[in-house]
Amino acid sequence: MAEPSTQNASQIGIDPTRASEAPLPPSVEMKPAQAIKPGPDGIVRTVPESPLVDIMGGSSRHQINVLDHGFIALVDCMPRLVPQGQTADAAIVQAARVSYGQGTKKLNEDRGLIRYLLRHRHTTPLEMVEVKFHVCMPIFVARQWIRHRTANVNEYSARYSILPDRFYTPNLDQVRKQSKANRQGGEELFRVHDDAQELKTAQEFVNYLDDVEGFYKRYLALTEQGVSREMARIGLPVNMYTEWYWKCDLHNTLRFLALRMDSHAQAEIRVFAEAMLRLIEPLVPATVEAWRDYELGGLHLSRLEVDALTRLAAGSNPDLACDNARERSEWAEKLAKLGFRPA
Amino acid sequence: MAEPSTQNASQIGIDPTRASEAPLPPSVEMKPAQAIKPGPDGIVRTVPESPLVDIMGGSSRHQINVLDHGFIALVDCMPRLVPQGQTADAAIVQAARVSYGQGTKKLNEDRGLIRYLLRHRHTTPLEMVEVKFHVCMPIFVARQWIRHRTANVNEYSARYSILPDRFYTPNLDQVRKQSKANRQGGEELFRVHDDAQELKTAQEFVNYLDDVEGFYKRYLALTEQGVSREMARIGLPVNMYTEWYWKCDLHNTLRFLALRMDSHAQAEIRVFAEAMLRLIEPLVPATVEAWRDYELGGLHLSRLEVDALTRLAAGSNPDLACDNARERSEWAEKLAKLGFRPA
Amino acid sequence: MAEPSTQNASQIGIDPTRASEAPLPPSVEMKPAQAIKPGPDGIVRTVPESPLVDIMGGSSRHQINVLDHGFIALVDCMPRLVPQGQTADAAIVQAARVSYGQGTKKLNEDRGLIRYLLRHRHTTPLEMVEVKFHVCMPIFVARQWIRHRTANVNEYSARYSILPDRFYTPNLDQVRKQSKANRQGGEELFRVHDDAQELKTAQEFVNYLDDVEGFYKRYLALTEQGVSREMARIGLPVNMYTEWYWKCDLHNTLRFLALRMDSHAQAEIRVFAEAMLRLIEPLVPATVEAWRDYELGGLHLSRLEVDALTRLAAGSNPDLACDNARERSEWAEKLAKLGFRPA
């Protein structure tokens, strides 16, 4: 027990005598294989138990081209270095085990733990993985994307720099009609091969974009005549491409994907989300597998729907106790998807 | 101390016998004047000591028009009801006092406490105040605004609804030149009254915006011909107006103002920030006064600048120990602002 | 179209001539009844269409006592003033309608819209409502609570102030055993009325807390002898009560409730969550109703479970295509809850 030290009273703090000890086993799940003696700086450096390998396989960039001039490229991730034979899933397991205080387990137990986390929405361990992308996308896509507030973003600035001449223009056979059922959506294509009137409209749409794009020359000329870049660009349309670095933890990246891969999302952002998932999947295969099983491919039943299904199980009418037409039709869809016939 | 109760074992939880007591004085700073008996719902409702008044004076909206078609309107705040004679500053003081555990003080002590908080950047009590605005601004302004991630935002959706015909067009005498010193800025105006060439350029800029605005008719026509709203709008320019509800706590609102009232911010967002400050000031007068004194009107000196000033105080050369031209010129500006002459 | 103005060139900004116009109809859903002339300050103040009433009914505090010395009290909310006959649900509807651009609808349509938002997880409009609580809870509860990062918090500081003598001590018949199935839980009570051994253990637990509580006198004495408060308190246990103001938007408050009302949450925080829900429900009745239906009372099926249920609908074996014992037993529970018999 603590005695007054005979040397000069020292403030609490970093204890130089302890620096020469081997590091305390910091927690059960981490057994530093070889404790190196602390350097003269008092820092104890630990050699990893097994060799670390670059999860990106030595390349600096994994890029998928999207739309006519866009792309999404994975440019870094955390962890970047993982023990041979492992993936970034390991960082999630490590974080979950500090909570649960369990020792290191085998790989199939790791997969089971990850599935457990996803199933029970224990999402904080997923925040221990970070992904970073370089993206080039139309401004109207960027405007939807930026609503995800947890990410770190650095965007190309049209106040500082001239915007390059890149506009998103769909092909004639990619022009979408306004949905009648869904005020927000536009999934059905114009029948440009079969219907002269529809071809004409689609052509007018594409001409409209071409004419808008023509303004790029006037934008350039105005900046050359001395109009400030920040003003000159205000006449440019939202189908111009912009680009940014976007960095986000895995939990919030998966939320982004859940919302932006949804059938209600605009098609032009869906394709970026789908490409993002392809780039992420090799980094955290067990997590993405579990996420597909529980989130993407899952089905949520409301209390009323649970009641209705329970009645069905009892041989009664699985009617929804609700007079809202929309809610009833959503229930009918779910029942059909499950293969049950409504009463 | 705790005996096994003779009645049935009950789980922990809300204690019905305590509900009939007068509420505990929750902390020193809150003395409920009249404790009403708990209702049959077990909730104790407290009558305020002094009458509460609407800090917005009974109106539902305080609006300032900004730019040619925009506005910013205060539509709600928290606290909305305050004791007569007080302002929303009181909620900041109340939160600070729970930290410091002090009793209620007089108004001039409240002002002193608020100044102390601002001076020492104890900003969490400022988060206890919330402001909510309805804003109509050009898309390029909205794109800068949305980078402030702490706010809650609901924006008008051009996927659901037709955009109204509102474009931002500066007057000829508001067109700004590209700054040479500052790549980002554009503060100097075209001399449209004195210089024929500059008038011509400014006129070309305004014509360009007028021509872009002409595309609005084609946008409308395309939606009438069945092109989905989400596609038809992609040719519209970033000087179109959009609108949103924006709700934010006071600490982050003041950070927004510090960044967007800065001379480096684009003029078109500065005018919104200035209007926002005018709408906030009557709600939290002591806080805004302190913020003007410490943040807006303050001056930050770097370590090198502190060293230089110390040398000046000692009668030596206040030269910056740094060979970066930009840093040196910033120091010269600060010295000049303070009224000292460089060596 | 813009002409060079004959008067002096003025920078862009707040347009004094527009201040005298009636305010623009800000958006379809808001029809200011009576536009007051702008004051000399250029601010247009709008009188509400219908009288505003205090949603807290004129009281300043709605408190429920929780545990032996704790409480949770609603002390403010946003909106605080609502049109007569309405609730804070109206602020959610208003925000949703600015996105959807629809006109004002009747109350039952509002309820339908809120149900739609909750069902489809369009949660940003819920962020337009803010609630503020004064809470007194044991430190170990506060430690779980603070993990919800979106809230604004000001806590009583034991560095500044002496902690009051308030310790949480459960009764003998509230002591819980370690669960065997669930490493985290402790739901089963000691049988203090039937089993002498279990009574003895429960008594030892309560004695242990009493003895710990006895250290409070030594804490006090040490501070009186000049030991700094920030040091003296470090020997105090985590069942001491602390208190704070906690302010959060409704979306994140409901997430807090979903996690902390869950059967896996510790009993001592569950009772605070349940009391919080009782305090919120009268403010946003339609939202809480929908939340109970879709979140609290809902059931989530994984892709594998959807597949199994589909097989059941087709008359086959609803076995889960998965060899994880835990996942299989969770599915068995869900099937049982729905009233289906496993194969």
Add this chain to the structure above:
Amino acid sequence: MAEPSTQNASQIGIDPTRASEAPLPPSVEMKPAQAIKPGPDGIVRTVPESPLVDIMGGSSRHQINVLDHGFIALVDCMPRLVPQGQTADAAIVQAARVSYGQGTKKLNEDRGLIRYLLRHRHTTPLEMVEVKFHVCMPIFVARQWIRHRTANVNEYSARYSILPDRFYTPNLDQVRKQSKANRQGGEELFRVHDDAQELKTAQEFVNYLDDVEGFYKRYLALTEQGVSREMARIGLPVNMYTEWYWKCDLHNTLRFLALRMDSHAQAEIRVFAEAMLRLIEPLVPATVEAWRDYELGGLHLSRLEVDALTRLAAGSNPDLACDNARERSEWAEKLAKLGFRPA
């Protein structure tokens, strides 16, 4: 210009024909040296221009021991792999340059750019760097630490696991007195070598902690007798050690350091902050250098202080136009620090 394609209409999306092109130069600052042909998966992988090296020098953990049983260990960072001869500063420069759209510059220009960012509080590029620590600290330190809300945290759970027997106990000559001037602080030490009465008090404090620590045995025994871990731990004191993984971007890490290295922070968290800075500095040397110059070693003057200094420069009285005693004494301190004599 878009023609109706002769093949079947395809939805927009990832363009397989573009996948075979060399990747677009994504932006001026990134010149992929060798574009590898896209794999069969359509992903273009880029070989880095110069060899990448592990910024942690091949070790998996850099640990500094803190207090009697605590530690802080850097366990990962992003970027982890950097071009030979560079540091993680490069990721900040890269992000800043995408905003400014400039080409790659030399190292001393990079340092200049970083200094510019820090000086003008352009902090978003700093968010592109991420650091991850494993920390073992007393609960009362953890409670202060967790108030920084931007970080990702996974903490050891005393609901799942038995807490190890680790208590923070200062030595006799580390016991601090309550400050009289500063209600919050406690900087002065008990004079245990010179003053019998002060030695006695310090001894009583240490005895108190020893006695509290004695309860650990009863905690253990109770869990062995079947009391749930989540209950048994509630009598344990806040000087027990807990541990967590803490991951945060560099901008918010530096804010943490600014607040927790401040002289007003409690000594026990200051030592963790100082150790954290030592671990970070080799990763981002230019950024830490600039941060020391502008933040840590800087001085902020209020508007009133600027006015007073201006009067001093003009040969007048540098008195503060303010009657708040605290503000005046803070100004006197600053003047003295700068080497000016008050009037």
